[in-house]
Amino acid sequence: MAGLAKSFGSGAMTNSIEEIDNVDAFFVTGSNPTENHPVIGSRIKKAVRSGADLVVSDPRRIELAEEADVFLQPYPGTDAALINGIMHVILEKDLQDEEYIEDRTENFAELKEVVEEYNPARVEEITGVPAEKIKKAAEIYGRADRGAIYYAMGITQHVSGTGNVTSLACMAMMTGNVGRESTGVNPLRGQSNVQGACDLGGLPNVFPGYQDVTDEDIRKKFADYWDVDGFPEEPGLTVVEIFHACEEGDVKGLYIMGENPVLSDPDQKHVIEALENNEFTVVQDIFFSDTAEYADVVLPAACFAEKEGTKTNTERRIQKIRPAVDPPGEAKxxxxxxxxxxxxxxxxxxxxxxxxxxxxxxxxxPIYGGIYYDRLEDERLQWPCQDRDDTGTKFLHEGEFARGLGKFHPVHYQPPVEGIEDEDFTHVMMTGRMLYHYHTGTMTRNSKAIDEFESDGYVEVNEQDAEKLDVSQGDRVKVTSRRGEVETYARIGNTVAPGQVFMPFHYAESPANRLTHDELDPEAMIPELKVTAVNLEKA
Structure with missing residues (x-):
């Protein structure tokens, strides 16, 4: 996230998984770790049952909410207001770490000026979270000696996503919870090796190691090493921008590796139109995906068990992988x-x-400067690891931040793009993952046992809404947005609040992203997948 990067370097966990065991207070927001990151989720549950405090903030009543000392259930898309409200109480109760703020940060006065406007009563009006719960959450996190924040795409996939993450960083810094063991700001990565892909250049604005493409010296270093004439001075396009450019004819060729944007990207109709308009598309994957249907050439790739290399996991640890079997057919x-x-x-x-x-x-x-295969046989290395004598970094920002002083970047609450102000759209839809399937199901839905267990999509509906609509468990329902409609099964309960629904996006038969919109966060260019205005009716 762009705002966070100014102080935190990159979107990586500041701390290590094993440090969960000694956290005093967890703040988990926009993440469902027991389903989406079950190893980490189970470790958090174990720590809580051993005495750690837990605050959970999520529009859905997720499993971890049942373990929480305080469960906050904000309206979707109001996270920045809620976090500002918690910081307001921390300051009001004098729970901030003045010594840390003085020695290690700057711009704190500007933060105080902004959060002063977010008293608990006002935040309750915006978020729907009772003021007393906001105060209790602030006291739990603010009084903890070791407070740790864990978040995921429930925080980032908004037009205000950068601001949400920046606010979490501010809350951690103001309480001195960065740069120490069992603290930190910890984004949980959604897929295997997504951290490694970002680390090694899979972003449009950086070379490997988050080295800025706008830096002339950096561009020259890579051009000389790779013996090429040079590189463009400006950052490239993000995924959603690429499909807009395909539709407009500015991008004419696509090379898609291990990604299935027909199911994973917002506004499916627009993605398909862009692919159909594109002059030449290559898809490189281990299965024939929904996106491969629109490819001119499909290149068969080897899966993780069929190749050698490394992956970098969510805690910045580089892991060696070895082939267990040979790739089938012509796959490489x-x-x-x-x-x-x-x-x-x-x-x-x-x-x-x-x-x-x-x-x-x-x-x-530089952050991978000491990572070599011979070391990975015996050592547990996490970047930054600068050279062969460096044993790696268990947690980031000990002593000082990458930029020197950590800078507070206060943000104001920004409403979601789509609301439910008119009678055509009566509900807010959220999207996400569920335990048994992985991303767009390219792999898990090719596993017979897993797919038989959860073989079809669904929409979670609150029981009050279901009664009004005369919808029972398992009934077919139609979900409609400004971009399209989907039929799926109703799953009735209290996981979502009245007026809200949730759909997993793994299923081609009921593609949630046929309904979502592609408005972007202006800094990180991440689409607002978590808030879509929809209508719900019995099919």
């Missing part, structure tokens, strides 16, 4: 496919093995 590891394609296009990209690639990463990427 991604690095071999890319190398052969580069050579066919006239660039001599020749590697003998993945160890050689890892050595190149260490040469070019």
């Amino acid at each position: 590891p991604d690095w071999q496919i890319i190398s052969e394609l580069a050579q066919a296009m006239g660039y001599e990209m020749e590697y003998e093995n993945t160890a050689e690639i890892m050595e190149e990463i260490a040469d070019l990427t």
Whole structure:
């Protein structure tokens, strides 16, 4: 997230998973770890049952809410107001860490000026969270010696996503909960190796290691090493921007690796139109995905168990993987496919093995400067790891931040793009994952046992709404937004509040992202997938 990066370097967990055991107070928001990150979720539950305090903030009554000392259930898209309200109480109760603020941060006066406007009564009006619960949550987190924040895409996938994360960073800094063991601001990564993809250049504004593409010296370093003429001075496009550019004819070729945007990206109709308008599309994947239906060429890739390399997990730990079986048919590891394609296009990209690639990463990427295959056999290494003598970094920002002083970036609450102000759209829809399927189901829905257990999509409906609509458990319902409609099964209960619904996005038969809109956070360019105005009716 752009705002967080100014103080925190990148969107990575500041602390390690094992540190969960010694946290005094957890603040879990916009994340459902027992379903989406079950190893971490179970560890949090164990710590809470051993005496740690827990505050959970989520529009849905998730499983972890039953373990919480305080459960906050805000209206979708009101997170910034809620966090400001908690900071307001922390200041009112004098729970901030004045010494930490004085020694390690700047711009605190500006933060105080903003959060002063968010007293609990006003925040209750915005969020629907009772003022007394806001005060209790603030006291739990503010009084803890070791407070740790855990969040995920329930916080980031909003037009205010950058501001939400920045607010969490402010709350951690004002209480001195960054740069120490069992504290920190910890985003939980959603897929295997998504951290490694970001670390090693899978973002449009940075080279590997979060080295800025606008820096002339950085561009020259990579151009010289790779023996090319140079690179563009401006950042590239994000995923949603790319599909807009395809539709407008500004992008004419797409190379899609291990991604299924027809199901995962917002406004499915628009994504499909962009793919149909695109001149040439290549999809490289381990299964024939929904997106592959629109490809001119499909390249069969090897899966994780069929190749050698490394993955970087959510706690910044680099893990060595080895092949258990050979790739089937003509499938090859991604690095071999890319190398052969580069050579066919006239660039001599020749590697003998993945160890050689890892050595190149260490040469070019300071935070990976000490990561080599021979070390990964015996050592547990987390970046930053600058050289061979560096044993890695268990938690970030000990002593000082990457930029020196941590800078407070206060933000005001910004409402979601879509509300339910008119009679055509009576509910707010949220989307997300569920325990048994993984992202767009490209892998898990090809597992017979898993797919039989959860073989179809559903929409969670509050029992009060279900009674008004005469909808019973398992009934077929139609969910309609400004962009399309989907039929699926009703799952009735109290997980969602009245006036709200939730759909998992794993299912091609009932694609939740046919309904979502693609308005973007102006800084991080992340779409607002978590708040969509919909109507609900019995099918």
